[in-house]
Amino acid sequence: MSLAAFKDTIDLLTRLPVLWVPGIACGMLAAMLWLVLNRSGTFFTARLLLIFSLVALFFISGMLVAVKKNSGSLRGMISDGTSNFFRLLVPTLVIAFSILLVFVMVVLTLTLIGAKPDAGLLTFLVFGVVLPTVMLTFFYDTAVIFEGKKIFESLQRSIEVVTANLMEVILFFAGCLLIFVTTSFAMLVIWTAFLADRLEPITEYNTTQIQSFTSDQITTMIGADGVWITAFIIFCWIAFLVPLLYTYKACFYRLISGKLAPIQQQTGEYDSKGRWYKY
Numbered sequence: 001m002s003l004a005a006f007k008d009t010i011d012l013l014t015r016l017p018v019l020w021v022p023g024i025a026c027g028m029l030a031a032m033l034w035l036v037l038n039r040s041g042t043f044f045t046a047r048l049l050l051i052f053s054l055v056a057l058f059f060i061s062g063m064l065v066a067v068k069k070n071s072g073s074l075r076g077m078i079s080d081g082t083s084n085f086f087r088l089l090v091p092t093l094v095i096a097f098s099i100l101l102v103f104v105m106v107v108l109t110l111t112l113i114g115a116k117p118d119a120g121l122l123t124f125l126v127f128g129v130v131l132p133t134v135m136l137t138f139f140y141d142t143a144v145i146f147e148g149k150k151i152f153e154s155l156q157r158s159i160e161v162v163t164a165n166l167m168e169v170i171l172f173f174a175g176c177l178l179i180f181v182t183t184s185f186a187m188l189v190i191w192t193a194f195l196a197d198r199l200e201p202i203t204e205y206n207t208t209q210i211q212s213f214t215s216d217q218i219t220t221m222i223g224a225d226g227v228w229i230t231a232f233i234i235f236c237w238i239a240f241l242v243p244l245l246y247t248y249k250a251c252f253y254r255l256i257s258g259k260l261a262p263i264q265q266q267t268g269e270y271d272s273k274g275r276w277y278k279y
Contacts, residue, residue, distance in 0.1 A: 002171045005252035012247055018072045019243050022059035027239030029055060031231040038219055038227050054089070060246055061088045064145040067250040084145060091140050091151050095133065102129050135173070136162050142253040165256050172252050176245055183244075187237040194229050198222050 013019055029052040037045045062081030066072030072080075103125060110116065136159045143149045143157040162169050192199060198221055205213070219227065 002168065002175045002252065005172070005255050006175065006248060008251040008255075009244065009248040012067060012070070012251065013243060016066060016070075016072055018066060018074055018077055019063055019247055020239070021074060021077060022056070022063045022246070023239040023241070023243040025059050026056045026242045027235040027237070030238045031235040034231050034234050035227065056242075057088055057092065058082070058085050060141070060242075061085055061145070063243070063246055064142060064250050067247055067254075068146055087144050088141050091137075091144065091154050094151060094155070095137050095140070099130055099133055135169075138162065139249070139253050139257075142250055142257075146250075146254060146257065161253070161257055168256060176248065179244060179248070180241065183237060183241050187233055191230065191233045194233075195222050195226050198226060 033045055033048060033052065036048055058081045059077070061084040062072075062077035062079075065080035065084060066077055106125060137155050139158040139161055140154040143154040143161075147157065149157050199218075201221070202210075202213075222230065
């Protein structure tokens with residue numbers, strides 16, 4: 001099913017050029033974040049990241065509707081993004097704050113008993129709380145768009161789909177990881193090729209120098225034009241990765257949710273003769 005979804009993804013991306021618009025927008029935002037980070041530091045970057053995340057969610061909501069309709073235009077994507085933005089934003093915030101609440105409760109509990117969080121505990125929280133939560137609720141946005149689910153219904157539907165098709169979902173995540181690693185490696189090779197002459201001194205570093213090497217040093221090493229080249233590489237990477245992964249996600253959900261129809265709870269009562277009357 002993952003392979004069939006990937007074939008549908010390639011077909012949609014070739015037939016509907018509008019699906020590349022969210023990737024271009026997200027790529028531009030990511031490149032801007034990189035430039036602001038190097039010019040103004042983390043203070044402004046953190047605030048811009050929040051704003052840009054909302055903009056990205058707007059485009060992604062319109063993109064999912066276009067996949068659902070198997071057609072779309074830029075005007076339609078903007079209209080659909082506007083009408084579905086808050087329907088996606090609220091469950092996103094519910095998931096984010098739920099994860100944050102778990103971290104806060106754990107840290108507060110440790111503080112009260114006089115213990116300090118260590119790397120082992122943080123690793124446990126990431127692999128024991130964050131990853132399962134993200135995996136189980138991963139399809140909440142597609143449940144909202146494809147099936148019109150509300151906030152908690154979308155989370156419930158995502159958990160239902162994942163648990164009922166666990167092996168296929170794991171294969172889907174493996175495919176996503178493969179796409180991410182492949183594109184990241186390709187962009188890293190291109191970035192290294194552009195800046196090979198400036199990065200060459202790193203090859204002569206000993207183990208101690210490499211261990212003490214910082215991001216500020218590499219920024220200084222590549223220079224101002226190297227920062228702009230990096231921004232362009234980031235733009236190309238995100239512009240390609242976002243449409244591919246989100247279209248793949250939507251196509252996979254469309255196939256797998258068709259196998260598992262949502263459970264419809266009926267309300268009613270039996271009469272004295274055992275006959276069922278639906279309300």
